[in-house]
Amino acid sequence: MRLELDEYAYLDSPIHRWDARAKLIGLLAIITSFAFVEQLQYVPAMLGVTVVIYALSRLPVSFLTTRLRYPGIFILGVVGLLPFLSGSTVLWSWGFLSLRQEGVMAAALVVGRFFSILTLGLVLFGTTPFIAQVRAMRSLGLPGILADMLLLTYRYLFVLLEMLTTMRRAMRLRGFSFHPSRFNLQDLQRLASLMGTLFIRSYEQSQRIYTAMRLRGYGALPHRHITPVAQRQAGDVLWHRFGLMLALLTSAGFLIADGLWSGVAS
Protein backbone atom coordinates (compact mmCIF):
# COMPACT_ATOMS: atom_id res chain seq x y z
CA MET A 1 0.00 0.00 0.00
CA ARG A 2 1.39 3.39 -0.97
CA LEU A 3 1.07 6.29 1.44
CA GLU A 4 2.01 9.34 -0.58
CA LEU A 5 -1.49 10.59 -1.23
CA ASP A 6 -0.75 13.82 -3.05
CA GLU A 7 1.71 12.58 -5.66
CA TYR A 8 -0.81 13.44 -8.44
CA ALA A 9 -1.95 16.67 -6.82
CA TYR A 10 -0.24 18.70 -9.52
CA LEU A 11 -2.24 17.28 -12.45
CA ASP A 12 -4.71 19.53 -14.24
CA SER A 13 -8.39 18.59 -14.05
CA PRO A 14 -11.66 20.23 -13.01
CA ILE A 15 -11.38 18.50 -9.64
CA HIS A 16 -7.77 19.68 -9.23
CA ARG A 17 -8.83 23.24 -10.09
CA TRP A 18 -11.72 23.14 -7.63
CA ASP A 19 -11.02 25.36 -4.61
CA ALA A 20 -9.65 23.26 -1.73
CA ARG A 21 -12.29 24.50 0.73
CA ALA A 22 -15.22 24.00 -1.64
CA LYS A 23 -13.86 20.57 -2.54
CA LEU A 24 -13.48 19.61 1.10
CA ILE A 25 -17.04 20.62 1.95
CA GLY A 26 -18.53 19.23 -1.27
CA LEU A 27 -16.84 15.83 -1.25
CA LEU A 28 -17.27 15.40 2.51
CA ALA A 29 -20.99 16.11 2.09
CA ILE A 30 -21.25 13.42 -0.60
CA ILE A 31 -19.20 10.98 1.49
CA THR A 32 -21.47 11.60 4.49
CA SER A 33 -24.61 11.08 2.45
CA PHE A 34 -23.15 7.82 1.06
CA ALA A 35 -22.46 6.64 4.59
CA PHE A 36 -26.19 7.03 5.38
CA VAL A 37 -27.43 5.14 2.30
CA GLU A 38 -29.25 2.01 3.47
CA GLN A 39 -31.19 1.02 0.35
CA LEU A 40 -29.42 -1.28 -2.07
CA GLN A 41 -31.13 0.23 -5.11
CA TYR A 42 -29.13 3.45 -4.60
CA VAL A 43 -25.77 1.66 -4.72
CA PRO A 44 -25.52 1.78 -8.57
CA ALA A 45 -26.22 5.54 -8.48
CA MET A 46 -23.65 5.94 -5.72
CA LEU A 47 -21.08 4.00 -7.75
CA GLY A 48 -22.01 6.02 -10.84
CA VAL A 49 -21.40 9.34 -9.06
CA THR A 50 -18.11 7.99 -7.72
CA VAL A 51 -16.92 6.83 -11.15
CA VAL A 52 -17.86 10.16 -12.76
CA ILE A 53 -15.98 12.15 -10.08
CA TYR A 54 -12.94 9.85 -10.33
CA ALA A 55 -12.94 10.15 -14.13
CA LEU A 56 -13.20 13.94 -13.87
CA SER A 57 -10.19 13.98 -11.54
CA ARG A 58 -8.00 12.31 -14.21
CA LEU A 59 -6.19 10.37 -11.51
CA PRO A 60 -4.67 7.16 -12.90
CA VAL A 61 -6.55 3.93 -12.17
CA SER A 62 -3.35 2.50 -10.66
CA PHE A 63 -3.50 5.25 -8.00
CA LEU A 64 -6.83 3.81 -6.87
CA THR A 65 -6.01 0.10 -7.16
CA THR A 66 -2.73 0.26 -5.25
CA ARG A 67 -4.35 2.14 -2.41
CA LEU A 68 -7.55 0.08 -2.27
CA ARG A 69 -5.77 -3.28 -2.23
CA TYR A 70 -5.16 -3.73 1.49
CA PRO A 71 -8.30 -2.00 2.79
CA GLY A 72 -10.17 -4.08 0.17
CA ILE A 73 -8.74 -7.32 1.54
CA PHE A 74 -9.72 -6.21 5.03
CA ILE A 75 -13.31 -5.36 4.07
CA LEU A 76 -13.70 -8.58 2.10
CA GLY A 77 -12.49 -10.45 5.16
CA VAL A 78 -15.09 -8.67 7.27
CA VAL A 79 -18.10 -9.02 4.94
CA GLY A 80 -17.04 -12.25 3.23
CA LEU A 81 -19.08 -14.40 5.59
CA LEU A 82 -22.20 -12.21 5.59
CA PRO A 83 -23.87 -13.86 2.54
CA PHE A 84 -23.58 -17.23 4.26
CA LEU A 85 -24.55 -16.26 7.78
CA SER A 86 -27.05 -13.41 7.62
CA GLY A 87 -30.72 -13.76 6.59
CA SER A 88 -33.29 -16.50 6.11
CA THR A 89 -34.03 -16.52 2.33
CA VAL A 90 -31.79 -19.21 0.89
CA LEU A 91 -30.78 -18.56 -2.73
CA TRP A 92 -28.50 -21.52 -3.21
CA SER A 93 -27.19 -24.24 -0.98
CA TRP A 94 -24.42 -26.77 -1.16
CA GLY A 95 -24.07 -29.11 1.77
CA PHE A 96 -23.94 -27.06 4.93
CA LEU A 97 -23.22 -23.86 2.96
CA SER A 98 -26.24 -21.69 2.15
CA LEU A 99 -26.11 -18.43 0.24
CA ARG A 100 -28.71 -16.10 1.77
CA GLN A 101 -30.38 -13.17 0.00
CA GLU A 102 -30.33 -10.74 2.91
CA GLY A 103 -26.64 -11.45 3.50
CA VAL A 104 -25.79 -10.91 -0.17
CA MET A 105 -27.69 -7.60 -0.15
CA ALA A 106 -26.00 -6.42 3.06
CA ALA A 107 -22.56 -7.35 1.73
CA ALA A 108 -23.22 -5.56 -1.58
CA LEU A 109 -24.33 -2.45 0.31
CA VAL A 110 -21.24 -2.48 2.55
CA VAL A 111 -18.87 -3.09 -0.37
CA GLY A 112 -20.58 -0.41 -2.50
CA ARG A 113 -20.38 2.13 0.31
CA PHE A 114 -16.79 1.18 1.11
CA PHE A 115 -15.66 1.52 -2.51
CA SER A 116 -17.46 4.84 -3.05
CA ILE A 117 -16.38 6.45 0.21
CA LEU A 118 -12.75 5.37 -0.05
CA THR A 119 -12.52 6.38 -3.71
CA LEU A 120 -13.95 9.83 -2.99
CA GLY A 121 -11.58 10.15 -0.04
CA LEU A 122 -8.69 9.39 -2.37
CA VAL A 123 -9.98 11.96 -4.87
CA LEU A 124 -10.21 14.51 -2.05
CA PHE A 125 -6.64 13.94 -0.82
CA GLY A 126 -5.17 13.00 -4.19
CA THR A 127 -6.12 16.15 -6.05
CA THR A 128 -4.97 18.76 -3.53
CA PRO A 129 -1.46 19.14 -2.10
CA PHE A 130 -1.60 18.09 1.53
CA ILE A 131 -0.45 21.52 2.71
CA ALA A 132 -3.34 23.20 0.80
CA GLN A 133 -5.73 20.64 2.27
CA VAL A 134 -4.63 21.44 5.81
CA ARG A 135 -4.82 25.17 5.12
CA ALA A 136 -8.33 24.70 3.79
CA MET A 137 -9.26 22.85 7.00
CA ARG A 138 -7.65 25.61 9.03
CA SER A 139 -9.55 28.34 7.20
CA LEU A 140 -12.72 26.37 7.89
CA GLY A 141 -12.03 26.47 11.62
CA LEU A 142 -9.55 23.67 12.40
CA PRO A 143 -7.41 24.86 15.36
CA GLY A 144 -3.86 25.86 14.41
CA ILE A 145 -2.23 23.32 16.71
CA LEU A 146 -4.18 20.46 15.08
CA ALA A 147 -3.24 21.74 11.62
CA ASP A 148 0.45 21.84 12.59
CA MET A 149 0.22 18.35 14.09
CA LEU A 150 -1.40 17.01 10.91
CA LEU A 151 1.33 18.53 8.75
CA LEU A 152 4.15 17.25 10.92
CA THR A 153 2.64 13.78 11.19
CA TYR A 154 2.30 13.57 7.43
CA ARG A 155 5.82 14.89 6.84
CA TYR A 156 7.57 12.60 9.33
CA LEU A 157 5.56 9.48 8.57
CA PHE A 158 7.79 9.06 5.53
CA VAL A 159 10.95 9.68 7.53
CA LEU A 160 9.87 6.98 10.01
CA LEU A 161 9.01 4.56 7.22
CA GLU A 162 12.43 5.18 5.71
CA MET A 163 14.00 4.53 9.11
CA LEU A 164 12.01 1.32 9.48
CA THR A 165 13.04 0.15 5.99
CA THR A 166 16.73 0.81 6.76
CA MET A 167 16.50 -1.02 10.10
CA ARG A 168 14.75 -4.01 8.50
CA ARG A 169 17.37 -4.09 5.75
CA ALA A 170 20.14 -4.03 8.37
CA MET A 171 18.46 -6.94 10.19
CA ARG A 172 18.12 -8.91 6.97
CA LEU A 173 21.78 -8.30 6.09
CA ARG A 174 22.72 -9.81 9.44
CA GLY A 175 20.74 -12.94 8.74
CA PHE A 176 17.31 -12.19 10.22
CA SER A 177 14.38 -13.30 8.15
CA PHE A 178 10.80 -13.35 9.28
CA HIS A 179 8.65 -16.28 8.16
CA PRO A 180 5.19 -16.54 9.69
CA SER A 181 5.41 -20.34 9.28
CA ARG A 182 8.63 -20.51 11.32
CA PHE A 183 7.63 -17.87 13.81
CA ASN A 184 9.12 -18.25 17.30
CA LEU A 185 9.48 -16.30 20.53
CA GLN A 186 12.96 -15.02 19.62
CA ASP A 187 11.63 -13.52 16.37
CA LEU A 188 8.86 -11.86 18.34
CA GLN A 189 11.40 -10.35 20.76
CA ARG A 190 13.48 -9.03 17.86
CA LEU A 191 10.46 -7.49 16.15
CA ALA A 192 9.40 -5.98 19.47
CA SER A 193 12.84 -4.39 19.93
CA LEU A 194 12.71 -3.10 16.34
CA MET A 195 9.39 -1.39 17.05
CA GLY A 196 10.65 -0.16 20.43
CA THR A 197 13.76 1.35 18.84
CA LEU A 198 11.65 2.98 16.16
CA PHE A 199 9.39 4.43 18.83
CA ILE A 200 12.32 5.82 20.84
CA ARG A 201 14.00 7.25 17.74
CA SER A 202 10.78 8.90 16.62
CA TYR A 203 10.27 10.33 20.11
CA GLU A 204 13.82 11.74 20.16
CA GLN A 205 13.43 13.15 16.67
CA SER A 206 10.13 14.78 17.62
CA GLN A 207 11.94 16.51 20.49
CA ARG A 208 14.66 17.80 18.15
CA ILE A 209 12.06 19.02 15.65
CA TYR A 210 10.15 20.83 18.36
CA THR A 211 13.40 22.48 19.53
CA ALA A 212 14.16 23.53 15.93
CA MET A 213 10.66 24.99 15.63
CA ARG A 214 10.90 26.89 18.92
CA LEU A 215 14.29 28.31 17.90
CA ARG A 216 12.66 29.70 14.78
CA GLY A 217 9.93 31.40 16.76
CA TYR A 218 7.18 28.77 16.84
CA GLY A 219 4.71 29.79 19.53
CA ALA A 220 6.34 33.21 19.99
CA LEU A 221 3.18 34.86 18.66
CA PRO A 222 -0.37 33.76 19.56
CA HIS A 223 -1.42 33.64 15.89
CA ARG A 224 1.01 32.88 13.11
CA HIS A 225 0.37 34.51 9.78
CA ILE A 226 0.38 31.89 7.04
CA THR A 227 1.28 32.78 3.47
CA PRO A 228 -2.01 32.75 1.58
CA VAL A 229 -2.76 30.10 -1.06
CA ALA A 230 -2.22 31.47 -4.59
CA GLN A 231 -4.89 33.89 -5.78
CA ARG A 232 -7.59 32.24 -7.82
CA GLN A 233 -8.66 33.48 -11.23
CA ALA A 234 -12.11 35.07 -11.55
CA GLY A 235 -13.27 32.46 -14.06
CA ASP A 236 -12.55 29.72 -11.54
CA VAL A 237 -14.80 31.23 -8.90
CA LEU A 238 -17.87 30.20 -10.91
CA TRP A 239 -16.63 26.64 -11.07
CA HIS A 240 -15.87 26.56 -7.33
CA ARG A 241 -19.42 27.67 -6.53
CA PHE A 242 -21.08 25.54 -9.16
CA GLY A 243 -19.08 22.47 -8.09
CA LEU A 244 -19.95 23.00 -4.45
CA MET A 245 -23.62 23.49 -5.24
CA LEU A 246 -23.69 20.35 -7.38
CA ALA A 247 -21.97 18.33 -4.66
CA LEU A 248 -24.37 19.59 -1.98
CA LEU A 249 -27.39 18.87 -4.22
CA THR A 250 -26.09 15.35 -4.93
CA SER A 251 -25.56 14.74 -1.25
CA ALA A 252 -29.02 16.12 -0.36
CA GLY A 253 -30.54 14.03 -3.16
CA PHE A 254 -29.14 10.80 -1.76
CA LEU A 255 -30.17 11.64 1.79
CA ILE A 256 -33.74 12.60 0.79
CA ALA A 257 -34.22 9.67 -1.59
CA ASP A 258 -32.93 7.17 0.95
CA GLY A 259 -35.05 8.73 3.71
CA LEU A 260 -38.16 8.73 1.52
CA TRP A 261 -37.67 5.13 0.51
CA SER A 262 -37.17 4.08 4.13
CA GLY A 263 -40.43 5.93 4.98
CA VAL A 264 -42.35 4.21 2.19
CA ALA A 265 -40.91 0.82 3.10
CA SER A 266 -41.87 1.18 6.75
Add this chain to the structure above:
Amino acid sequence: MEWGRVMIGETDINAILKSQPPTRSAMAPAAIALANLSFSYPDKPNVLHDLNLDIHQGERVGIVGYNGCGKTTLFMLVCGVLTPSTGSVALLGEPVAPGRFRPDIGLVFQNPDDQLFSATVWEDVAFAPENMGLSPEEVEARVRSAMQLTGTEALHQRPPHHLSGGEKRMVAIAGVLAMLPQVMIYDEPTANLDLRARRRLIRFLQSSPQTFLTSSHDLEFILEVCDRVIVLNEGRIAADGDPAQVMRDRVLMEASGLEVPHSLTHTHRSEP
Protein backbone atom coordinates in the same frame (compact mmCIF):
# COMPACT_ATOMS: atom_id res chain seq x y z
CA MET B 1 9.73 34.36 -10.13
CA GLU B 2 12.36 37.12 -10.19
CA TRP B 3 15.31 36.88 -7.88
CA GLY B 4 16.76 40.39 -7.97
CA ARG B 5 17.43 42.94 -5.29
CA VAL B 6 15.09 42.45 -2.35
CA MET B 7 13.60 45.65 -0.98
CA ILE B 8 11.03 46.37 1.70
CA GLY B 9 10.16 50.03 1.36
CA GLU B 10 13.55 51.69 1.78
CA THR B 11 15.19 48.66 3.40
CA ASP B 12 17.45 46.43 1.35
CA ILE B 13 17.24 42.98 2.99
CA ASN B 14 20.24 41.69 1.02
CA ALA B 15 22.32 44.56 2.34
CA ILE B 16 21.40 43.64 5.92
CA LEU B 17 22.33 39.99 5.41
CA LYS B 18 25.61 40.89 3.74
CA SER B 19 26.52 43.81 5.99
CA GLN B 20 29.74 43.66 7.96
CA PRO B 21 29.37 43.17 11.72
CA PRO B 22 30.37 46.04 14.02
CA THR B 23 34.11 46.20 14.62
CA ARG B 24 35.34 45.05 18.01
CA SER B 25 35.59 47.89 20.47
CA ALA B 26 35.70 48.33 24.19
CA MET B 27 32.08 49.54 24.08
CA ALA B 28 30.56 46.79 21.94
CA PRO B 29 29.14 43.92 23.99
CA ALA B 30 30.49 40.43 23.30
CA ALA B 31 28.36 38.48 20.85
CA ILE B 32 28.39 35.57 23.31
CA ALA B 33 29.61 35.75 26.90
CA LEU B 34 29.76 32.69 29.15
CA ALA B 35 30.45 33.23 32.84
CA ASN B 36 31.25 30.24 35.09
CA LEU B 37 28.97 28.10 32.99
CA SER B 38 28.42 24.53 34.14
CA PHE B 39 25.91 21.96 33.04
CA SER B 40 24.99 18.43 34.07
CA TYR B 41 22.40 16.00 32.76
CA PRO B 42 20.62 13.91 35.43
CA ASP B 43 22.55 10.82 34.30
CA LYS B 44 25.75 12.60 33.24
CA PRO B 45 27.34 15.08 35.64
CA ASN B 46 29.77 17.85 34.64
CA VAL B 47 29.17 17.78 30.90
CA LEU B 48 30.42 21.36 30.95
CA HIS B 49 32.45 22.63 33.86
CA ASP B 50 32.99 26.27 34.78
CA LEU B 51 33.40 27.70 31.28
CA ASN B 52 34.36 31.34 30.89
CA LEU B 53 34.41 32.63 27.37
CA ASP B 54 33.85 35.81 25.35
CA ILE B 55 33.15 35.62 21.62
CA HIS B 56 33.32 39.00 20.00
CA GLN B 57 31.17 40.29 17.17
CA GLY B 58 32.50 39.28 13.79
CA GLU B 59 34.54 36.35 15.12
CA ARG B 60 34.34 32.92 13.47
CA VAL B 61 34.93 30.35 16.14
CA GLY B 62 35.41 26.62 15.76
CA ILE B 63 34.65 24.28 18.66
CA VAL B 64 36.44 20.95 18.44
CA GLY B 65 36.53 17.93 20.69
CA TYR B 66 35.75 14.22 20.78
CA ASN B 67 32.17 12.89 20.57
CA GLY B 68 30.27 13.63 23.76
CA CYS B 69 32.66 16.34 25.01
CA GLY B 70 29.77 18.83 25.27
CA LYS B 71 29.80 20.77 21.98
CA THR B 72 26.09 20.37 21.18
CA THR B 73 25.19 20.92 24.85
CA LEU B 74 27.12 24.20 24.76
CA PHE B 75 25.17 25.28 21.66
CA MET B 76 21.86 24.40 23.31
CA LEU B 77 22.81 26.49 26.35
CA VAL B 78 23.81 29.47 24.19
CA CYS B 79 20.47 29.29 22.34
CA GLY B 80 18.50 29.01 25.58
CA VAL B 81 17.20 25.51 24.90
CA LEU B 82 18.87 24.17 28.06
CA THR B 83 19.14 25.89 31.43
CA PRO B 84 22.64 26.10 32.94
CA SER B 85 23.23 24.24 36.21
CA THR B 86 25.30 27.24 37.34
CA GLY B 87 26.67 30.35 35.66
CA SER B 88 25.18 32.44 32.90
CA VAL B 89 25.06 33.06 29.16
CA ALA B 90 24.68 36.51 27.62
CA LEU B 91 23.97 37.17 23.98
CA LEU B 92 24.86 40.63 22.61
CA GLY B 93 24.96 41.94 26.16
CA GLU B 94 21.57 40.55 27.16
CA PRO B 95 21.19 37.47 29.38
CA VAL B 96 19.76 34.42 27.61
CA ALA B 97 16.47 33.43 29.21
CA PRO B 98 15.83 29.72 28.64
CA GLY B 99 12.81 29.11 26.41
CA ARG B 100 12.59 32.68 25.15
CA PHE B 101 12.72 33.18 21.38
CA ARG B 102 15.73 35.25 20.28
CA PRO B 103 15.76 35.93 16.52
CA ASP B 104 19.26 37.40 16.85
CA ILE B 105 20.72 33.90 17.19
CA GLY B 106 20.20 31.01 14.79
CA LEU B 107 21.10 27.35 15.16
CA VAL B 108 21.64 25.07 12.17
CA PHE B 109 21.13 21.50 13.36
CA GLN B 110 23.48 18.62 12.62
CA ASN B 111 20.75 16.66 10.84
CA PRO B 112 18.76 18.86 8.41
CA ASP B 113 15.84 16.42 8.66
CA ASP B 114 15.30 17.70 12.21
CA GLN B 115 14.92 21.20 10.87
CA LEU B 116 13.15 20.96 7.52
CA PHE B 117 9.55 20.08 8.23
CA SER B 118 7.47 22.13 5.80
CA ALA B 119 5.92 20.94 2.55
CA THR B 120 8.10 23.08 0.29
CA VAL B 121 11.48 24.78 0.58
CA TRP B 122 9.82 28.20 0.29
CA GLU B 123 7.45 27.48 3.18
CA ASP B 124 10.28 26.18 5.32
CA VAL B 125 12.38 29.29 4.80
CA ALA B 126 9.28 31.42 5.48
CA PHE B 127 8.59 29.61 8.76
CA ALA B 128 10.62 31.90 11.05
CA PRO B 129 9.63 35.24 9.45
CA GLU B 130 5.96 34.17 9.69
CA ASN B 131 6.45 33.32 13.36
CA MET B 132 7.97 36.75 13.87
CA GLY B 133 4.69 38.34 12.77
CA LEU B 134 6.16 40.11 9.74
CA SER B 135 4.00 41.38 6.89
CA PRO B 136 3.60 39.05 3.86
CA GLU B 137 5.79 41.44 1.81
CA GLU B 138 8.60 41.32 4.34
CA VAL B 139 8.29 37.54 4.69
CA GLU B 140 8.64 37.22 0.93
CA ALA B 141 11.60 39.61 0.81
CA ARG B 142 13.43 37.74 3.56
CA VAL B 143 12.77 34.36 1.99
CA ARG B 144 14.03 35.52 -1.41
CA SER B 145 17.09 37.11 0.09
CA ALA B 146 18.03 34.10 2.24
CA MET B 147 17.55 31.77 -0.71
CA GLN B 148 19.65 33.99 -2.95
CA LEU B 149 22.49 34.05 -0.45
CA THR B 150 22.49 30.29 -0.06
CA GLY B 151 21.94 29.62 -3.77
CA THR B 152 18.73 27.69 -3.18
CA GLU B 153 16.35 29.79 -5.36
CA ALA B 154 15.87 27.00 -7.89
CA LEU B 155 14.65 24.66 -5.14
CA HIS B 156 11.87 26.90 -3.82
CA GLN B 157 8.97 24.65 -4.89
CA ARG B 158 10.62 21.33 -4.03
CA PRO B 159 9.66 19.31 -0.95
CA PRO B 160 12.67 19.44 1.44
CA HIS B 161 12.71 15.68 1.97
CA HIS B 162 13.40 15.15 -1.75
CA LEU B 163 16.62 17.22 -1.72
CA SER B 164 20.20 15.95 -1.63
CA GLY B 165 22.23 16.22 1.60
CA GLY B 166 24.06 19.33 0.41
CA GLU B 167 20.86 21.01 -0.75
CA LYS B 168 19.13 20.23 2.53
CA ARG B 169 22.04 21.77 4.44
CA MET B 170 21.87 25.01 2.43
CA VAL B 171 18.06 25.20 2.77
CA ALA B 172 18.42 24.67 6.54
CA ILE B 173 20.89 27.58 6.62
CA ALA B 174 18.51 29.73 4.54
CA GLY B 175 15.70 28.96 7.02
CA VAL B 176 17.81 30.36 9.85
CA LEU B 177 19.23 33.31 7.87
CA ALA B 178 15.67 34.48 7.16
CA MET B 179 15.50 35.59 10.82
CA LEU B 180 18.44 38.01 10.10
CA PRO B 181 20.38 36.68 13.08
CA GLN B 182 23.56 38.40 14.22
CA VAL B 183 25.04 35.18 15.57
CA MET B 184 24.90 31.84 13.80
CA ILE B 185 25.68 28.43 15.24
CA TYR B 186 26.46 25.50 12.95
CA ASP B 187 26.44 22.07 14.59
CA GLU B 188 28.66 19.72 12.56
CA PRO B 189 27.76 21.41 9.25
CA THR B 190 30.00 19.19 7.10
CA ALA B 191 28.53 15.91 8.40
CA ASN B 192 27.36 13.69 5.49
CA LEU B 193 28.34 16.22 2.81
CA ASP B 194 30.16 15.16 -0.34
CA LEU B 195 33.27 17.08 -1.41
CA ARG B 196 31.42 19.46 -3.72
CA ALA B 197 28.76 20.35 -1.15
CA ARG B 198 31.47 20.74 1.52
CA ARG B 199 33.42 23.13 -0.71
CA ARG B 200 30.26 25.12 -1.41
CA LEU B 201 29.58 25.38 2.32
CA ILE B 202 33.16 26.52 2.98
CA ARG B 203 32.87 29.28 0.35
CA PHE B 204 29.53 30.34 1.81
CA LEU B 205 30.91 30.53 5.36
CA GLN B 206 34.06 32.37 4.24
CA SER B 207 31.86 35.09 2.76
CA SER B 208 29.40 35.09 5.65
CA PRO B 209 29.38 38.38 7.59
CA GLN B 210 27.76 36.99 10.75
CA THR B 211 29.53 36.08 13.94
CA PHE B 212 29.50 32.32 13.99
CA LEU B 213 30.28 29.32 16.10
CA THR B 214 30.74 25.97 14.48
CA SER B 215 31.58 22.52 15.70
CA SER B 216 33.15 19.92 13.46
CA HIS B 217 35.29 16.80 13.42
CA ASP B 218 36.54 18.01 10.04
CA LEU B 219 39.56 19.95 11.29
CA GLU B 220 40.61 21.02 7.78
CA PHE B 221 37.20 22.69 7.52
CA ILE B 222 37.84 24.52 10.81
CA LEU B 223 41.22 25.67 9.49
CA GLU B 224 39.59 27.07 6.37
CA VAL B 225 36.64 28.95 7.88
CA CYS B 226 37.54 29.91 11.44
CA ASP B 227 39.82 32.57 12.84
CA ARG B 228 39.69 31.14 16.35
CA VAL B 229 39.39 27.63 17.72
CA ILE B 230 38.36 26.31 21.12
CA VAL B 231 39.32 22.78 22.13
CA LEU B 232 36.89 21.17 24.56
CA ASN B 233 38.05 18.28 26.69
CA GLU B 234 35.99 16.68 29.47
CA GLY B 235 33.72 19.71 29.68
CA ARG B 236 36.54 22.24 30.04
CA ILE B 237 38.33 24.56 27.63
CA ALA B 238 41.66 22.87 26.92
CA ALA B 239 42.88 25.52 24.46
CA ASP B 240 41.68 28.71 22.84
CA GLY B 241 43.45 30.59 20.06
CA ASP B 242 44.54 30.71 16.45
CA PRO B 243 43.37 27.51 14.69
CA ALA B 244 46.69 26.68 13.01
CA GLN B 245 48.68 27.35 16.15
CA VAL B 246 46.41 25.42 18.49
CA MET B 247 45.84 22.44 16.23
CA ARG B 248 49.53 22.04 15.40
CA ASP B 249 50.20 21.12 19.08
CA ARG B 250 50.31 17.32 18.86
CA VAL B 251 50.45 16.76 22.65
CA LEU B 252 47.41 18.97 23.26
CA MET B 253 45.47 17.46 20.37
CA GLU B 254 46.13 13.87 21.41
CA ALA B 255 45.36 14.62 25.05
CA SER B 256 42.00 16.00 23.82
CA GLY B 257 41.19 12.90 21.78
CA LEU B 258 42.01 14.61 18.47
CA GLU B 259 44.69 14.45 15.78
CA VAL B 260 46.77 17.18 14.16
CA PRO B 261 45.13 17.98 10.79
CA HIS B 262 47.00 16.52 7.85
CA SER B 263 47.74 19.93 6.32
CA LEU B 264 49.63 20.92 9.50
CA THR B 265 51.79 17.82 9.83
CA HIS B 266 54.34 18.87 7.16
CA THR B 267 54.87 15.27 6.23
CA HIS B 268 54.46 14.51 2.56
CA ARG B 269 54.53 11.04 1.17
CA SER B 270 56.56 10.76 -1.98
CA GLU B 271 54.90 9.27 -5.02
CA PRO B 272 56.04 5.68 -5.70
